[in-house]
Amino acid sequence: MSKKPLNKAIKTYYGIGDLGFSLMTSVELFYFVYFLTDVAKYSLPVVALIGSVTSIVDAVLSPFYGAIISGTKALKWGRNRSWLLIAPPAVVILYMFQYTRIGPEPIAAIIVCAGFILSHIIWNIAWVANVALINVLANNPEERGLLASRRGTYTSLAGVFFSYIGLPLAVMLGNLTGNEVLGYSLLAGLMALLMLIGYWIVFKITEGYEETGIEADIAPGAQKVSFSIMVKSLVQNPPLIALLVGDFFRYMVNFIMSAAAAYYFAYVAQNQALLPVYLLIGAIAQVVGAYLSGSMARALSTRTAAIISLFGLAVSLFVTRLLAFNITTFFIVVMVARFFLGVLTAVMVALYTDTAVYGEWKTGENASPFIMGLMNISIKTAVISRGTLIPLILGLAGFVVGADPATASLELKTAVTNVFLLVPGIFALAAALIITFGYRLTREKLAAYQKEIEQRNSA
Numbered sequence: 101m102s103k104k105p106l107n108k109a110i111k112t113y114y115g116i117g118d119l120g121f122s123l124m125t126s127v128e129l130f131y132f133v134y135f136l137t138d139v140a141k142y143s144l145p146v147v148a149l150i151g152s153v154t155s156i157v158d159a160v161l162s163p164f165y166g167a168i169i170s171g172t173k174a175l176k177w178g179r180n181r182s183w184l185l186i187a188p189p190a191v192v193i194l195y196m197f198q199y200t201r202i203g204p205e206p207i208a209a210i211i212v213c214a215g216f217i218l219s220h221i222i223w224n225i226a227w228v229a230n231v232a233l234i235n236v237l238a239n240n241p242e243e244r245g246l247l248a249s250r251r252g253t254y255t256s257l258a259g260v261f262f263s264y265i266g267l268p269l270a271v272m273l274g275n276l277t278g279n280e281v282l283g284y285s286l287l288a289g290l291m292a293l294l295m296l297i298g299y300w301i302v303f304k305i306t307e308g309y310e311e312t313g314i315e316a317d318i319a320p321g322a323q324k325v326s327f328s329i330m331v332k333s334l335v336q337n338p339p340l341i342a343l344l345v346g347d348f349f350r351y352m353v354n355f356i357m358s359a360a361a362a363y364y365f366a367y368v369a370q371n372q373a374l375l376p377v378y379l380l381i382g383a384i385a386q387v388v389g390a391y392l393s394g395s396m397a398r399a400l401s402t403r404t405a406a407i408i409s410l411f412g413l414a415v416s417l418f419v420t421r422l423l424a425f426n427i428t429t430f431f432i433v434v435m436v437a438r439f440f441l442g443v444l445t446a447v448m449v450a451l452y453t454d455t456a457v458y459g460e461w462k463t464g465e466n467a468s469p470f471i472m473g474l475m476n477i478s479i480k481t482a483v484i485s486r487g488t489l490i491p492l493i494l495g496l497a498g499f500v501v502g503a504d505p506a507t508a509s510l511e512l513k514t515a516v517t518n519v520f521l522l523v524p525g526i527f528a529l530a531a532a533l534i535i536t537f538g539y540r541l542t543r544e545k546l547a548a549y550q551k552e553i554e555q556r557n558s559a
Contacts, residue, residue, distance in 0.1 A: 106243060109305040114237070114247050115254035117184065117230050120298030121223070122258030124195065124291040127284075129358075130266060132198070135284050136212075140201040146209050154216040159480040165224040166473020169232065170325040177303070178310035179324075180236060180469060183229035184303040187222045188296035194219035195292045199284040219292075226299060228473040233302070234453045235468045236310050241546050244453045245397030245405075245446075252390030252446030259383035263376065325467045333459040333467040340455040340471060342538025344478050346410075347448055349531035351482035352489075353413065353524040354441060359486060360520040367508045367516050369427055378431070382438040389442025396443065401543040402450040403535070409447065410532035413440040417525030424517040434521075449475075454541050461549040464556070493519045 136147045175182035197215030201208045231251070238244040269290070274283025325333075334340060365375040389409075396405040416437040423429040452475055456468040493515060 104309055105239070106237060106246075107305070110237060110309075111246065111250070113250075113305055114233075114302060115250035115252075117254075117295070117298035117302040118251045119254040119258050119261075120291070120295035121227060121230075122255045123262055124191075124223075124288070124295045126258060126262040126266060127288050127291050128198070130262075131270070131284065135199055135281075139280050139284055140199075140208075142201070142205060142209065146205055150209055150212055150216075153213050154220075155480075155484060157217050158220050159484060161221060162224070162476035162480045163474060165221075165228045165476060166232070166467075166470040167327075167330055168225055169229055169469035169473070170330060170467050171327065171470070173324055174311075176312065178312045180229040180232050181303050181306055181310050181312075183226045184299040187226035187229075188292070188299050191219050191223045191226070192289055192292040192296055194222065196285045196289040199281070199288045201281055223295070224473075224476060228469055228476075230299065230302060231449060231452075231475070232456075232469040232472045233306060233310070234449070235456050235466075235472075237306065238453070240550070241402055241450075241454060241543055242398050245402045245450045246394045248402075248450035248453065249390060249392075249394030249397070249446040251449060252393055252442065253387060255445060256383060256386040256390045256442050260380065260387065263379050263383060325465050325470065329463050329465045330467050330470045332463045333465075333471055334474070336462050337455055337459050337471075339458055339539045339541045340452075340474070342534055343448075343451055343455060344474060346531040346534035346538065347475065347478040348482050348485075349527040349534070350410070350444055350448060351478055352485060352527045353417075353531075355482055355486040356489065356524050356527075357520060360516070363516045364424075364520045366505045368424060368513045369430075370505050370508075371427075374427070378434075381431070381435060385435045385438035386442030386445065389439040389444075390446045391442075393443040393446035397447055397450060402447050402454065403539060403541060403543075406444065406447045406451055406539075407532060407536050409440045409443040410528055410535060413437055413444065414525050414528035414532055416440065417521050417528060421517055421521040421525060424521060425513075451535075451539065451541075454546055457546055457549055457553070458541055461553055489523070493523070 133147065133151070136142045136150060137144070142150070169179060169183065175186070177185055194215050197211055198219060200211055200215070202211050234244055234247045234251075238247055266287070270283045270287040272283070273286045274280040277283060277286070361378060362372075362375060365372050365378065393405065396408075400408070416433055420430060420433040420437060423433055452472055453468075456466075456471040459471055460466045460468070
């Protein structure tokens with residue numbers, strides 16, 4: 101089965117599933133801990149236990165989602181597309197249980213943990229299947245860059261939308277039902293429903309692009325992959341290893357800046373009203389960066405666009421750190437950093453698709469879902485590391501919970517700006533150097549590998 105040219109619907113709407121997915125996960129990112137402590141009113145030890153159990157299980161399972169897709173018999177509608185159809189309905193129900201308080205506190209906590217773990221297992225499989233479709237659909241690195249750009253654009257748009265609809269919708273639903281807890285349960289369910297609709301749209305517009313039925317197991321490059329081949333796809337793939345390490349540092353930039361922004365506006369700017377403005381303008385800057393990333397990848401190559409953006413991110417963060425005490429210049433320069441973050445949201449995914457091509461050339465078998473699923477390792481390890489690093493730096497600066505921002509010392513303000521800007525800048529520079537010297541897949545090499553794979557499959 102030869103690849104079809106990308107149709108207009110795919111070029112325009114591939115990534116709409118990521119819009120819904122990001123809206124859904126934003127409920128957890130911004131409100132899960134707040135829900136546990138201030139809405140459902142779990143005790144702090146139970147909140148800590150829920151956080152530890154769910155994050156550890158989620159991290160341990162992260163390498164296996166792609167392996168499930170690559171290593172099992174393809175389902176009726178294709179190896180990847182099938183999961184976009186069958187997984188989302190279960191997520192809608194299970195995700196709502198993550199925002200409940202049913203029965204005595206120990207029982208309620210178990211229900212929350214079960215809702216978290218089960219919903220994440222299923223949605224991560226669907227997420228990996230969706231991103232693995234890039235290699236199924238695209239015919240060359242430029243098309244992979246375009247599709248990755250569409251994913252990044254829709255993902256960044258979710259940040260803009262959620263800043264308006266998230267908390268107000270939870271409050272409105274709570275008022276309508278007379279139950280604040282149920283308001284958050286319904287918010288989670290509605291956002292998961294948008295994820296379902298988005299993935300089903302992607303399922304429909306990609307019809308005919310992936311082998312189905314018996315063909316899904318006998319077509320060249322479409323068969324299920326053994327565990328040993330998956331291991332070889334990783335250990336014999338130096339670009340992938342470099343990308344995983346570099347992407348860890350890139351995610352650290354994202355997560356630390358997201359978590360530390362509130363501290364900056366409270367203790368340095370001393371104007372919390374500016375935080376929503378920063379979140380909105382920053383989200384728009386990332387949308388622009390993600391949208392333009394496809395053009396950058398076509399003009400420069402995906403690898404070059406990633407390297408330039410990582411160095412640009414590092415420099416802009418260092419400059420912003422120098423200007424951090426001047427709010428006007430801070431806003432101007434930090435938006436440059438957010439633009440580069442938007443570009444990287446797209447092009448880093450495209451780099452993973454390129455390592456999947458290299459892995460198939462190296463091993464002779466297509467383990468694309470497994471390789472794309474490995475992105476979760478960088479994400480989960482960065483989440484855990486962020487939770488340790490920020491309290492450590494603030495603690496060394498003498499930060500005290502509940503301190504009056506108006507009386508913040510220069511030492512504390514400096515520590516906050518270092519956490520928010522300097523440390524992410526160092527991590528961005530580390531990522532730039534790792535990708536520059538460790539990721540050697542050029543556009544010319546990929547074209548040669550792709551040609552050899554096609555000749556091998558034809559034979």
